[in-house]
Structures are given as structure tokens and as C-alpha cells.
Amino acid sequence: MAELTESVSYERDGDVAIITVDNPPVNALSWHVRQGLVDGMAQAVADDSAAVVLICAGRTFIAGADISEFGGEAKxxxxxxxxxxxxxxxxxxxxxxxxxxxGGGLEVALCAHYRVALASAKFGLPEVNLGLLPGAGGTQRLPRLVGVPKALDMVTSGRHIGSAEAAEGGLVDEVIDGDHDALRAAALAFAARAVANNMPLAKVRERNELVESVRGDSAPFDAIRAKIARKARGFLAPEYNIRCIEAAVNLPFDEGLKEERRLFMELMTGPQSAAQRYYFFAERAANKVPDVPKDTPVADVRRVGVLGAGTMGGGIAMNFANVGIPVTIVERDQESLDRGLGVVRKNYERSRSTTPEQVEQRMSLITGSTDQADFGDCDLVIEAVFEDMDLKQQVFAKLDEVCKPDAILASNTSYLNIDQIASATSRPSQVIGMHFFSPANVMKLLENVRGAESSPTTIATAMTIGKQIGKVAVLAGNCDGFIGNRMLARRRVEADRLILEGATPEQVDRVLYDFGLPMGPFAMSDLAGLDIGWKAETSSGSTVREIMCESGRRGQKNGRGYYTYDPETRAPTPDPEVVDMIRDFAVAKGIEQREVTDQEVLERCLYPMVNEGAKILDEGYAIRGSDVDVVWVNGYGWPVYRGGPMYWADSVGLAEVADRIRHYADTLGGSHWQISPLLARLADEGGKLHQHANG
Ligand SMILES: NC(=O)c1ccc[n+]([C@@H]2O[C@H](COP(=O)([O-])OP(=O)(O)OC[C@H]3O[C@@H](n4cnc5c(N)ncnc54)[C@H](O)[C@@H]3O)[C@@H](O)[C@H]2O)c1
Incomplete structure (x- = not known):
């Protein structure tokens, strides 16, 4: 076997050439792989090989581009x-x-004349997830094999298909059961057959039947646009992927390739993909904790306990049952337990991805109880009772008593002090915050919160188990609201001020929605319920929220909040009565109402968050700026095409952001406008928040 480059080798089996790519871990298309492919093909021509087999060593065929080469010099x-x-x-x-x-791996395979695959192989063009499109002919060749509707689905979702599905359309010519050796043997046999039978050199680019049959028909394109409209809002890449397939249908192959290239370059050099590629690495970095090395022992979590089967507890339990980890869930009485477990069952039944058998199987992994003593065999217990320090301390003291000495005790608290909770136990080193987001079985973020005494094993376990249940875990420090909610609270202050000054709730929400967030603060309040933490007895009409509650506005649950909700569709309509109430309240407070521009709304909602994020980072409550971004993208729906609040502020320019923060500090005041020393320093030095790291 001859080494062509550091990752590609060449050999012959009879008169068949075998090119083997070995570029661990995933055989990415680094420059030396491309070089090896070119050299290998040249060699096969030079030595008159009758056929060529391209195969990869290790665990996979070429799984995509080498994204570390993106943006670098072409080699x-x-x-x-x-x-x-x-x-x-x-x-x-x-x-x-x-x-x-x-990605690029499939695009290479599409340039072979034939494809032989193991039954377990998967095929996909996931570039859309990095804000890109397959820029090496994938959008032109794939629809020629799998048809336009499936190609549209694959390029806009990044979804993988299996060998069986791939074989239906001719993406795979032969499916093999067996191992890597069997694959190699089958590919060689296929090659020999191709030679013996004089099979044609089948070029995918020349197979026009499936694209020509759709020419002039806009239906598949209308359908995919309608299907992805909600999820793809604000993103360029899904639309550009669709346009490429349109080009495949309507243009000759070479013209289509050119269009694909043009749109690819536009995405590759544009801000959205840059943000999404940054974010890809940010998410991977989040799992690393500098003072908790990789080889830190991790507890073996075989059974999980959940205390409280309310909104959060039920969803938290589902995460573990979903991956086959048995859960004991304890409530304060049978009625609450039945209600909680009923909600879990309903959630499973409603989910389209769970079969009735799976519903039963998962429910069978969840054991209900009203006695904390049943946590005795749990390795990790997550508490999700009401947000009340006395109660949390009480239940943690009890957990400490009934749980195994080595069990880890976690709290799902949103704001409370983890050290204070831990102090109720005799094992503060085994106490940690595990802050899930609602709905806990859906939201990807897990904000783990380290207490002063949380041990490396406790931290490593919380991070590892997060990954195991499919979450993106970020480690935060123990400050009020941790990373996400601490920043959110600052936005709230300004949003509430803005409506007194003359912006409407609808305007504030619209500006943030148009920015790309799933909803603004007022729609969010209506969804959560305006009366959370509100008591009629103590309500004194001192905030807009209080007067809303006093006038019977409770949010979506009773159809009236900052908006009025259609009883059937739950569609919100801005309510003039609310605008009047706010104005009267402002007048009574001596606040003059004026026209507020959308730009001011944006700055006043987002810059305090950026400022707070910088403070969190500076104070060491986040390990790195990119962690703050991961929290916001996964926990609050910050549009990933804007990277996250830290990355976004950097892209606006920190000097500009600092300038505006100082302006609002002078004109409006409030501690949240006091500029973060880190932000001020980075703005002066030309540094970047998203690259800043502690430890
Ligand atoms: N709801 C959210 O969006 C959200 C998000 C993140 C974190 N949290 C936090 O999660 C925790 C739970 O919130 P939630 O929204 O699920 O509340 P919830 O009111 O829906 O559920 C709390 C449950 O705890 C049960 N409970 C109370 N005392 C108990 C005891 N001594 N033993 C056993 N069970 C007991 C209650 O019966 C109730 O079912 C709070 O700390 C909250 O701050 C909530």
C-alpha cells in the first residue's frame, strides 16, 4: 500500500485500484484528503486500473468538510x-x-459512478445547520437521484436518511449487511462486475429525469417554504438551499452549479453563517470546565430521583426515562402525584415521535411515590418544588437524611442561592444546581450551577449526565438568576420602563420578535401568567403588572393580559384598553409619554443584557463569553444566526455598544446601565466579549 498523502493511501487488488481515506476522527475533507483523492485518481489512470474503489478507514465514510479550514487560506x-x-x-x-x-462526503460519493453502502450507513447534507448550503454540487446532484421533494426536505432540515431509503431513489446501488470487511469485499465485487459487464460510467449529473419532471411546477417549492416558514424565520440558508434546488430543476447542470456556487459564496462570506459556525464551536467548548479535568471521576447514575411533579419535575423525569434511566418521582400527596404523572403521560401520548409501546415503556421507567425514603437507591436526586428558600432547605435536609451517602443532590431553582440550599445538608460538596428550562423535556439548555463547595465529581457528573440526556450543559456560578435569568431580569426593567414612556407592549414585543427572538417580554409574561407571585391582598396598584392583575388580567390563561387572546386560536390582539391603562398610570406617575423609536426599544432591551452578561463574565460566574451565548441560544431562543448576545454585541462593535450604554446611564440611570468594566476595557482595547475566557 502506498501513502499518497498523510491521510490517503493507494493499493491495487488485481486490476482494481483502492483509494483509502484515513483522516480520523471523521475523515473530514482536509486539504491532504482532497490532494490524496486527486493523486489517487491520477495514479489509477496512470497504471491503467480497470476500476476504482473509494473507501474510508475508521468509523465512517467522509463525514464532511474540515470546518477548521473555513475562512483560512485555500491549500x-x-x-x-x-x-x-x-x-x-x-x-x-x-x-x-x-x-x-x-455534506462534502456525500458530495464526493455523488461523483462516484456507483455507491455500495452498509445497511447502517447514513446520508445527509447538513450544511444548512451551519448557515450554509452544500457548495460542491450536492444540491444539483441529490435531487437527480432522490427526487425534488426529498432533496428539498434533506437540504432544508439537514436530516439524514438511511441506506434503505437512499437505495429507493438510486442514491445507493447496493446495500450490504455486515462489517467493514464485507463492505470492502462487496465494493470490489461490484467493481469487478462493472468491468466484466461493461456497465456504463453512470454520472449523476446526466440523470435529468427526476428534475425535468418538476420543471415549471412550483408546488414542491411552495410546500417546503410553507412547511419550514416558522422554524426558518430570519435564516437565509434554508431559502438559499431551496433556490439551489430550483436551479437544479430549471437550469442545465453547469448553470445550476454556478448558481449553487454563487449562493454558497454569499452565505459563506455573510454574517449569518459566520455566527452559526462560531456557535457550533461555542457549544462544544461549553462542556469544558478548566478546573475539572477530563479524567475527573464521574458518578455512575443508574437511577434518578425527582422531587416535585409539577411543571418542571415531570419534564425533568421524562428526560431520563427517554434514555432508559429509571426515575423515582416523589410528590407531597397522592393527588399531586397523580396529576403530575397524568401530565407526563399526556405529553408522551401527544408526541408524534413516541409510539404507544414507547409511551408504556417510558412510563414504566417512572415510579411515583409520596415518600422521600424511596429515593434511597437513587444516585442523583433533582429537586423541583416551589421556589421558596425555607421549603428548599427543608427538603434538602430530608434528602440528605434519606439518600445514599454518595448520592448527588441537585436543585432546579431559577434564582435561589445554591450555597444556602447546600448548607441544609451534611454534604455540600455533593450539591449543585441543575437548572432546566421549560418545557424541560424539550428545551436543550441545562444550566448547571456550581456552589462554593461543589466537588469536581459533582460538577463532572452534572455535565456528563446533561450530555447523556441530550442537553447542552453550561456551567454557571452561583449568582442571582445565574447566567440566563440574571440577564433577562435587566431586560425586564427596561421593557417596563419603555411602555411607561410611550412604547406599546406590542411595539416592544414586535421589535424583539423581528430581531429573531421567539417572543418579547410582554407576550412572555402573558404566557407565564401575570399573577405569578402576585397576591390580591398585598397588591397596591404600584406597577403596571399589579393594575393589570387587579383588573382581572391574568394573561393567556384567562384570555386577557397585555394582549387579548382569541378563545379559539389563542391568537393575540393588541388591546387599546391596556394602552390606555398604561398611559393613565404613567400620567399619574408624572411620566411624559412620547414616541419611542424601534431602535431605542432594541438598544434598551438588549444592551442591558449585554452589559449584564459582561458583568457575569467579569465576576467569574460564566467561564467564557461563548457560554453566555450558548445559554441564550438554547434557553431563550436567541437567533443562532446572530451568535448570542456576546457575539452579537461584538458584531455591532463594542465601542458603539459602550457608547450607547454610557448614554443611557446618563439619561436614564439605574445600576443595570452602569457599564461593565470588562465591556469598557474590551471596547477600548478592541477586544471581543465572545472570545473572553476565565481560567
Ligand atoms: N416553571 C418554569 O418555567 C421554571 C423554569 C426553571 C426552573 N423552575 C424552578 O423549578 C422549580 C419548580 O417549578 P415549577 O414551575 O415546576 O413549579 P410547580 O408549582 O409547577 O411544581 C412544584 C411541585 O412541587 C410539589 N411540591 C411542593 N412541595 C413539595 C414537597 N415538600 N415534596 C414534594 N413535592 C412538593 C408541588 O406539589 C408541585 O407539584 C422552582 O424552583 C422553579 O423556580 C421553574
Missing amino acids: GPSLQDAQSAMEDAPMPVVAAIHGTAL
Whole structure:
């Protein structure tokens, strides 16, 4: 076997050439892989090979581009060079596929004349998830094999398909059961057959039937646009992927390729993909804790306890049952337990992705009880009772008594002091915050909160288990509201001020929605219920929220809040009565109402969050700026195409942000406008919040 480059080797089996890519961990298309493909094909031509088999070592076929090369200087041949060498080869080229043929990997496979794959192999074009599109012919070749509707689905969702599905449309010519050796043997046999039977050099680019049959028909494009409208709001890449497939349908192949290239370059050099690529790495970095090394022992969590089966407890329990970890859930009485478990069952039944058998299987993993003593065999217990320090301390003292000595005790508190909670136990080193977001079975974020005494094993366990249940775990320090809610609270102050000054709730919400957030603060309040923490006895009409509650406005639950809700559709309509109430309240307070611009709304809602994020970072409650971004993207729906609040502030320019914060500090006042020393310093030095890291 000859080494062509550091990652590609060449050998012959009879008169068939075998090119093997070995670029761990995922055989990404680094420059030396591209070089090896070009050299390997040239060698096969030079030694008159009858056919070529392209196969990969390790756990997968080429799984995509080498994204560490993005934005860097181009080195070695382009991917297109490698693809042309294969597609235009004078002998049949067979790709042997195992693992995942994704992105550039699939685009390479599409330039082989034939594809043989293990039954377990997966195929996909996930570029859309990085704000991109497959820029090496994927959008032009894929629909020629799988048809336009499926190609549209795949490029807009990034979804993978299996070998069986791939074989239906001719994306795979032969599916093999067995291991890597069987795949290699089958690919060689296929190649020999192709030679013996003089099979044509089937070029995907020349197969026009499936694209021509859709020419002039806008239906599949209208359908996909309607289907993804909600999820894709604000994103450029899904639409650009669709346009590429339109080009595949309506233009000759080479023209389509050009259009794909043009749109690819626009995305690649644009701000959205830059933000999404940054975010990709941010999420991976979040799992690393500098003072908790990789080899820190992690507790073996075989059974989890959940205390409280309310809104959060039920959802938290589902996360563990979903991955096969048995859960004991304890409530204060049978009625609350039955209600809580009923909600869990209903959530499973409503979910389209769970079969009736799975519902039963998962429910069977959840054992209800009204006695905390039943936590005796749990390795981790997560508390989700009411947000009340006395109660939390009381239940933690009890947990400490009934749980195994080595069990880890976690609290799902949103704001309360973890150290104070831990002090109620004899094991503060085994206490940690595990802050899930609502709905806990859906939201990806897990904000773990380290107490002063949380041990490395406790922290490592919380981070590891988070990953195991499919969450993105971020480690926060123990400050009021931790990372996410501490920042959110500052936005709230300004949103409430803005409506007194003349902005309407609808305007504030619209500006933030248009920015890309799922909803603004007033829609959010209506959803949560305006009367959370409100008591009629003590209400004194001293805030807009109080007067709203006093006038019977409770939010979505009774159809009236900052908005009026349609009883059927729950669609919100701005309510002039609310605007009047706010104005009267402002007048009574001596606040003059004026026209507030959208730009002011945006700055006053988002800059205090940025400022607070910088303070959190500076005070060491977040490990790195990018962690703050991960919290906001996964926990609060910050649009990933804007990277996160830290990254976004950097992209606006910290000097500009600092300038505006100082302006509002002078004109409006309030501690949340006092500029973060870190932000001020980075603004002066030309530094970046999203790159700032502690430890
Ligand atoms: N709701 C959210 O959006 C959200 C998000 C993140 C964190 N949290 C936090 O999660 C915790 C729970 O919030 P929630 O919204 O699920 O509240 P909830 O009122 O829906 O549920 C609390 C449950 O705890 C039960 N409970 C109370 N005392 C108990 C005891 N001594 N033993 C056993 N069970 C007891 C109650 O019966 C109730 O079912 C709070 O600390 C809250 O701050 C809530």
C-alpha cells in the first residue's frame, strides 16, 4: 500500500485500484484528503486500473468538510478538482460507504459512478445547520437521484436518511449487511462486475429525469417554504438551499452549479453563517470546565430521583426515562402525584415521535411515590418544588437524611442561592444546581450551577449526565438568576420602563420578535401568567403588572393580559384598553409619554443584557463569553444566526455598544446601565466579549 498523502493511501487488488481515506476522527475533507483523492485518481489512470474503489478507514465514510479550514487560506486542490477526477474518470469508480456520508462526503460519493453502502450507513447534507448550503454540487446532484421533494426536505432540515431509503431513489446501488470487511469485499465485487459487464460510467449529473419532471411546477417549492416558514424565520440558508434546488430543476447542470456556487459564496462570506459556525464551536467548548479535568471521576447514575411533579419535575423525569434511566418521582400527596404523572403521560401520548409501546415503556421507567425514603437507591436526586428558600432547605435536609451517602443532590431553582440550599445538608460538596428550562423535556439548555463547595465529581457528573440526556450543559456560578435569568431580569426593567414612556407592549414585543427572538417580554409574561407571585391582598396598584392583575388580567390563561387572546386560536390582539391603562398610570406617575423609536426599544432591551452578561463574565460566574451565548441560544431562543448576545454585541462593535450604554446611564440611570468594566476595557482595547475566557 502506498501513502499518497498523510491521510490517503493507494493499493491495487488485481486490476482494481483502492483509494483509502484515513483522516480520523471523521475523515473530514482536509486539504491532504482532497490532494490524496486527486493523486489517487491520477495514479489509477496512470497504471491503467480497470476500476476504482473509494473507501474510508475508521468509523465512517467522509463525514464532511474540515470546518477548521473555513475562512483560512485555500491549500491543496479544491473539492471540485477531486470530484471531477472521479466523475470524469475513464473507468468505473465505486464509493464504499459506512458510517455517515455527510455534506462534502456525500458530495464526493455523488461523483462516484456507483455507491455500495452498509445497511447502517447514513446520508445527509447538513450544511444548512451551519448557515450554509452544500457548495460542491450536492444540491444539483441529490435531487437527480432522490427526487425534488426529498432533496428539498434533506437540504432544508439537514436530516439524514438511511441506506434503505437512499437505495429507493438510486442514491445507493447496493446495500450490504455486515462489517467493514464485507463492505470492502462487496465494493470490489461490484467493481469487478462493472468491468466484466461493461456497465456504463453512470454520472449523476446526466440523470435529468427526476428534475425535468418538476420543471415549471412550483408546488414542491411552495410546500417546503410553507412547511419550514416558522422554524426558518430570519435564516437565509434554508431559502438559499431551496433556490439551489430550483436551479437544479430549471437550469442545465453547469448553470445550476454556478448558481449553487454563487449562493454558497454569499452565505459563506455573510454574517449569518459566520455566527452559526462560531456557535457550533461555542457549544462544544461549553462542556469544558478548566478546573475539572477530563479524567475527573464521574458518578455512575443508574437511577434518578425527582422531587416535585409539577411543571418542571415531570419534564425533568421524562428526560431520563427517554434514555432508559429509571426515575423515582416523589410528590407531597397522592393527588399531586397523580396529576403530575397524568401530565407526563399526556405529553408522551401527544408526541408524534413516541409510539404507544414507547409511551408504556417510558412510563414504566417512572415510579411515583409520596415518600422521600424511596429515593434511597437513587444516585442523583433533582429537586423541583416551589421556589421558596425555607421549603428548599427543608427538603434538602430530608434528602440528605434519606439518600445514599454518595448520592448527588441537585436543585432546579431559577434564582435561589445554591450555597444556602447546600448548607441544609451534611454534604455540600455533593450539591449543585441543575437548572432546566421549560418545557424541560424539550428545551436543550441545562444550566448547571456550581456552589462554593461543589466537588469536581459533582460538577463532572452534572455535565456528563446533561450530555447523556441530550442537553447542552453550561456551567454557571452561583449568582442571582445565574447566567440566563440574571440577564433577562435587566431586560425586564427596561421593557417596563419603555411602555411607561410611550412604547406599546406590542411595539416592544414586535421589535424583539423581528430581531429573531421567539417572543418579547410582554407576550412572555402573558404566557407565564401575570399573577405569578402576585397576591390580591398585598397588591397596591404600584406597577403596571399589579393594575393589570387587579383588573382581572391574568394573561393567556384567562384570555386577557397585555394582549387579548382569541378563545379559539389563542391568537393575540393588541388591546387599546391596556394602552390606555398604561398611559393613565404613567400620567399619574408624572411620566411624559412620547414616541419611542424601534431602535431605542432594541438598544434598551438588549444592551442591558449585554452589559449584564459582561458583568457575569467579569465576576467569574460564566467561564467564557461563548457560554453566555450558548445559554441564550438554547434557553431563550436567541437567533443562532446572530451568535448570542456576546457575539452579537461584538458584531455591532463594542465601542458603539459602550457608547450607547454610557448614554443611557446618563439619561436614564439605574445600576443595570452602569457599564461593565470588562465591556469598557474590551471596547477600548478592541477586544471581543465572545472570545473572553476565565481560567
Ligand atoms: N416553571 C418554569 O418555567 C421554571 C423554569 C426553571 C426552573 N423552575 C424552578 O423549578 C422549580 C419548580 O417549578 P415549577 O414551575 O415546576 O413549579 P410547580 O408549582 O409547577 O411544581 C412544584 C411541585 O412541587 C410539589 N411540591 C411542593 N412541595 C413539595 C414537597 N415538600 N415534596 C414534594 N413535592 C412538593 C408541588 O406539589 C408541585 O407539584 C422552582 O424552583 C422553579 O423556580 C421553574
